[in-house]
Amino acid sequence: MCGIVGLYLKNDKFEKNLGELFEPMLISMTDRGPDSAGFAIYGDEVGEGWVKLTLRHPDEAFSWEKLSDKLSASLGCEIKWMQNANVAVLKINTDESSARSALDELYPDVLILSAGSSIEILKEVGLPENIASKFNLSGMKGSHIIGHTRMATESAVTMEGSHPFSTGSDLCLVHNGSLSNHNRLRDKLKREGITFETENDSEVAAGYLTWRLNQGDTLKEALENALKDLDGFFTFTIGTKDGFAVMRDPIACKPAVLAETDDYVAMASEYQALVTLPGIENAKVWEPEPATFYIWERK
Amino acid sequence: MMTVDLAAQSVRDLNKALHECKDNLTEKEWVVTNPKGNHNIAVGLDADISVDIHGHAGYFCAGMNKTANITVHGNAGQGVAENMMSGVVRIKGDASQAAGATAHGGLLVIEGNAGARCGISMKGVDIVVKGSIGHMSCFMGQSGSLVVCGDAGEALGDSLYEVHIYVKGTVKSLGADCIEKEMRSEHVAELKGLLEKAGVDENPLDFKRYGSARQLYTFKVDNASAY
Numbered sequence: 414m415c416g417i418v419g420l421y422l423k424n425d426k427f428e429k430n431l432g433e434l435f436e437p438m439l440i441s442m443t444d445r446g447p448d449s450a451g452f453a454i455y456g457d458e459v460g461e462g463w464v465k466l467t468l469r470h471p472d473e474a475f476s477w478e479k480l481s482d483k484l485s486a487s488l489g490c491e492i493k494w495m496q497n498a499n500v501a502v503l504k505i506n507t508d509e510s511s512a513r514s515a516l517d518e519l520y521p522d523v524l525i526l527s528a529g530s531s532i533e534i535l536k537e538v539g540l541p542e543n544i545a546s547k548f549n550l551s552g553m554k555g556s557h558i559i560g561h562t563r564m565a566t567e568s569a570v571t572m573e574g575s576h577p578f579s580t581g582s583d584l585c586l587v588h589n590g591s592l593s594n595h596n597r598l599r600d601k602l603k604r605e606g607i608t609f610e611t612e613n614d615s616e617v618a619a620g621y622l623t624w625r626l627n628q629g630d631t632l633k634e635a636l637e638n639a640l641k642d643l644d645g646f647f648t649f650t651i652g653t654k655d656g657f658a659v660m661r662d663p664i665a666c667k668p669a670v671l672a673e674t675d676d677y678v679a680m681a682s683e684y685q686a687l688v689t690l691p692g693i694e695n696a697k698v699w700e701p702e703p704a705t706f707y708i709w710e711r712k
Numbered sequence: 713m714m715t716v717d718l719a720a721q722s723v724r725d726l727n728k729a730l731h732e733c734k735d736n737l738t739e740k741e742w743v744v745t746n747p748k749g750n751h752n753i754a755v756g757l758d759a760d761i762s763v764d765i766h767g768h769a770g771y772f773c774a775g776m777n778k779t780a781n782i783t784v785h786g787n788a789g790q791g792v793a794e795n796m797m798s799g800v801v802r803i804k805g806d807a808s809q810a811a812g813a814t815a816h817g818g819l820l821v822i823e824g825n826a827g828a829r830c831g832i833s834m835k836g837v838d839i840v841v842k843g844s845i846g847h848m849s850c851f852m853g854q855s856g857s858l859v860v861c862g863d864a865g866e867a868l869g870d871s872l873y874e875v876h877i878y879v880k881g882t883v884k885s886l887g888a889d890c891i892e893k894e895m896r897s898e899h900v901a902e903l904k905g906l907l908e909k910a911g912v913d914e915n916p917l918d919f920k921r922y923g924s925a926r927q928l929y930t931f932k933v934d935n936a937s938a939y
Contacts, residue, residue: 664848665809670808683749683770684789685750686749694767698787700809702846
């Protein structure tokens, strides 16, 4: 069991309240996932020629200032950074692959949680309420956010095994369910050059989407291919730069509910995660169909 | 009339009060406010009472119901009226998966759509859905009737026993051993009665009937000694 929640704003009315609206949604799914929790928030976009990375170091006392200075000197470009607990968001005036290579060389023990122009992924082991307060979720602003509460089944309870998983620039995945063919698929993807941090089945789904997107699939095509190649149970929510997508497996093994008003689209494993949203009493509420792809994007 | 506000009281408090009606019926009309998707609302009732739930209910609402008349003025989550024995459960909105699963008796009316596995392994309940139903509905249905005014999803009535299925719209596909059957006068009469009981204004002659071809292993007398 796991819990998934997502909130996508259709206009800017609630952008400053995004974290505040989302926090109770995430916490309400504690029953479905008390082991670890995480979220991917989109907003505060960097401009052309810049990349935004979310980095994590296990030591809270780690000096991000030093890292930033060293990285800036190595890349010869400007870096803006902001620390949040043991995670830092860096805005770097270069491209993603240069930033990744420099980091790999200088700081191999620093983990890149996300990369893109808008996405920030934050996740940890522990109760959702503790993770929300650790990262001050309620104070966050943005256009959309997806989150996950995990009850581990297929692999260990670790930060690396918690969701969301980054699947490419500004893309991430959260998963409720379990995949049965993840071992063989992981081997195949490794041969295709995809790297994995864990034995987690959901990371394989994320790696699969990364691979399909690298092959030139659109998000919709990648998900259609996922329906053919992934065996098991899943409800996926995928964060994109401009919105989010929801897809359930063909037998609809795992729950999902959607709600829409003039101001937002919300997704959750259970309706009770949506009850604190403004205007939910009069929202259109429905269950997404199996093997059907739903996407909301601002553009 | 007694109102229980689930913003102020727990589902356990509500269900305890409703269960006490069996031996000490002091209040026949109950109203539940702020259900907010909570699970297990009005489960295990066994008294001639009415319960009106104003808002959306979570999983297993009205499960195991006996005698009571329960209305959800909103949507219901998975397993609504599962294993119901008697009484009436009415959902004004949509129901999620496994509505009326294994239910033995009574009437379940869903005024919106029902999700997958509606009436799975039903054992005598009558289910009337004004909208459409999802895939694998009525799987291994044993007895009772399933009426669908909209469409049915894939594999309707797979491995069916003796449930009478009536569908007005299209059936995406029939499950193993489920076939379309002739609509004889007794079926028209049965369907007319079910529609009237459910308060649904439809013409029974617009429906098709589906049932078991009785060709699977369990129906073969040669296999009887295996049980």
